[in-house]
């Protein structure tokens with residue numbers, strides 16, 4: 001690393017730690033979308049200012065709340081409380097405690113999602129899009145009930161997303177600064 005890069009890196013790091021995280025991202029675990037997510041966050045002015053949490057299926061994953069032993073994949077949790085929604089909400093809570101400047105939640109869904117296929121079955125693309133929208137809307141409402149001070153944005157990335165050339169469609173938005 002050159003001296004110039006090092007100085008810039010340290011200045012950015014100092015700036016970030018002074019301002020802290022302003023958003024929590026919830027995304028699917030899928031490796032294909034992290035570059036697109038980083039690009040979108042930069043475009044939203046939140047470059048380097050977010051905590052990151054991943055659950056297979058993003059908003060669907062955050063609402064998996066099946067009875068113990070029902071449809072959860074193996075290995076099944078030992079304790080009934082260890083379901084995915086609980087894990088998400090505890091992390092959201094912790095992120096807000098650790099980084100009190102967090103005021104946004106960004107949820108990144110994506111098309112051709114293996115988690116949607118695993119939990120809901122195979123479906124044509126237009127039906128998958130509807131399901132992403134449905135779970136995104138429900139999650140916006142859930143986060144609002146959990147913490148009305150947060151604003152949540154949800155979007156679905158197309159498979160093969162090219163963020164430089166595409167305007168991001170916001171599926172659902174709500175909370176302190178939303179409609």
Ligand SMILES: [Zn+2]
Pocket residue numbers: 028029030056057058110112113114115116
């Ligand atoms: Zn996925």
